[in-house]
Amino acid sequence: MCRFSRALYRDLHPHLLESQIRPELGQRLLLSACERTVERMARDHRRFARPAASLFSDVRALFPVSRQLLVYDIIEARINTALEYLDVEIAERGSADLLRCRASNRKGKACQRVPVTGSDYCPSHRYLEKLQKDRADALAV
Numbered sequence: 001m002c003r004f005s006r007a008l009y010r011d012l013h014p015h016l017l018e019s020q021i022r023p024e025l026g027q028r029l030l031l032s033a034c035e036r037t038v039e040r041m042a043r044d045h046r047r048f049a050r051p052a053a054s055l056f057s058d059v060r061a062l063f064p065v066s067r068q069l070l071v072y073d074i075i076e077a078r079i080n081t082a083l084e085y086l087d088v089e090i091a092e093r094g095s096a097d098l099l100r101c102r103a104s105n106r107k108g109k110a111c112q113r114v115p116v117t118g119s120d121y122c123p124s125h126r127y128l129e130k131l132q133k134d135r136a137d138a139l140a141v
């Protein structure tokens with residue numbers, strides 16, 4: 001999921017207000033707002049009404065008035081892409097919580113740990129990803 005917040009930040013940061021006394025503060029605020037929004041969507045996007053509008057209202061003060069419409073369009077486009085991705089993931093996994101490891105523990109309960117970045121599994125279950133990939137490769141032959 002973090003690639004969505006990075007993409008948001010990458011597209012938005014060139015439009016930040018230029019005359020700020022501490023530009024790095026604006027960048028940090030923007031990045032953390034993007035991360036918070038995407039994280040909340042990954043947790044439970046069905047109960048997160050209008051994420052694009054919510055992110056926009058969090059960050060709009062960091063942008064000049066002349067760029068607000070453009071900023072909103074960027075946010076909306078990126079959030080829609082993330083929502084489409086989430087819908088596909090949920091359809092495949094049957095779970096909305098992408099910030100949780102996909103594996104089950106020895107008692108058969110869902111693992112509660114946070115996945116490694118770029119993976120669906122936590123550090124202790126990461127080997128499952130390789131197994132799954134090998135199986136997919138074997139089936140593809």
Ligand SMILES: [Zn+2]
Nearest residue numbers: 101111122125
């Ligand atoms: Zn795990």
